Amino acid sequence: MIRLCGVTKRFEGATVLDDVSLTVPTGATLGLVGQGGAGKSLVLKLVCGLLRPDAGQVFVDDDEVSALDETALMPVRDRIGMIFQNYALFDYLTVGENIAFPLRQRRAASADEITARVTKRLAQVHLPGIEDRLPAELSGGMKKRVCLARATIHDPPILLCDDPTAGLDPVTTNRIFALLKAMQVERAATAVIVSHDVPSLLPLCDRLAVLDRGRRVFEGTCAEAEASADPLVRAFLHPEVTP
Numbered sequence: 001m002i003r004l005c006g007v008t009k010r011f012e013g014a015t016v017l018d019d020v021s022l023t024v025p026t027g028a029t030l031g032l033v034g035q036g037g038a039g040k041s042l043v044l045k046l047v048c049g050l051l052r053p054d055a056g057q058v059f060v061d062d063d064e065v066s067a068l069d070e071t072a073l074m075p076v077r078d079r080i081g082m083i084f085q086n087y088a089l090f091d092y093l094t095v096g097e098n099i100a101f102p103l104r105q106r107r108a109a110s111a112d113e114i115t116a117r118v119t120k121r122l123a124q125v126h127l128p129g130i131e132d133r134l135p136a137e138l139s140g141g142m143k144k145r146v147c148l149a150r151a152t153i154h155d156p157p158i159l160l161c162d163d164p165t166a167g168l169d170p171v172t173t174n175r176i177f178a179l180l181k182a183m184q185v186e187r188a189a190t191a192v193i194v195s196h197d198v199p200s201l202l203p204l205c206d207r208l209a210v211l212d213r214g215r216r217v218f219e220g221t222c223a224e225a226e227a228s229a230d231p232l233v234r235a236f237l238h239p240e241v242t243p
Contacts, residue, residue: 024207029205031198
């Protein structure tokens with residue numbers, strides 16, 4: 001389970017998140033939407049402990065992430081896979097080395113097992129045989145799939161995705177969301193997915209949260225979102241409607 005309890009975060013005097021509370025039950029997928037600058041990516045950074053709130057608490061299962069030092073955060077981060085919006089691949093490492101990086105950091109498997117797992121994961125994301133390529137040789141959609149392979153190579157129970165289809169064409173977007181859904185179902189992972197593509201996001205989600213200028217304006221099931229009379233929620237679900 002992931003919980004944010006009354007979280008506030010400021011930068012240079014500006015409040016970016018304002019008393020935000022969210023809950024993602026174990027095994028559920030939360031879609032997190034909102035306009036640019038609403039604080040969506042910031043939520044993910046707080047969950048994995050890359051940043052700390054100025055007020056409030058952040059929990060991953062029974063661990064209060066917001067109160068842990070870097071050493072105590074390590075086992076929590078081991079349970080998290082993260083897909084970054086800007087790929088965050090190591091340019092000087094091959095695709096295979098990028099995907100293997102989490103396993104090698106954790107010393108979680110032998111060299112032969114790591115090679116086998118990387119090969120299997122690349123096949124699962126429909127990129128077989130590209131282990132020796134460098135990130136610069138890949139298209140945007142291929143990089144996103146490599147990021148997905150790296151984020152899931154250690155089978156984390158929690159998956160955080162920061163706009164995993166940003167800038168991709170509709171066909172590649174559908175492929176990425178289908179892969180995310182398959183992997184989430186296979187592992188019963190707890191997931192938070194930030195996306196601007198709400199129609200493609202909704203079929204993946206059990207729950208939806210809407211942020212607006214740093215405040216949570218809605219959190220609930222997708223059915224509750226569809227029934228909401230809030231004009232902002234309805235604008236995200238039905239873009240043809242102007243709030």
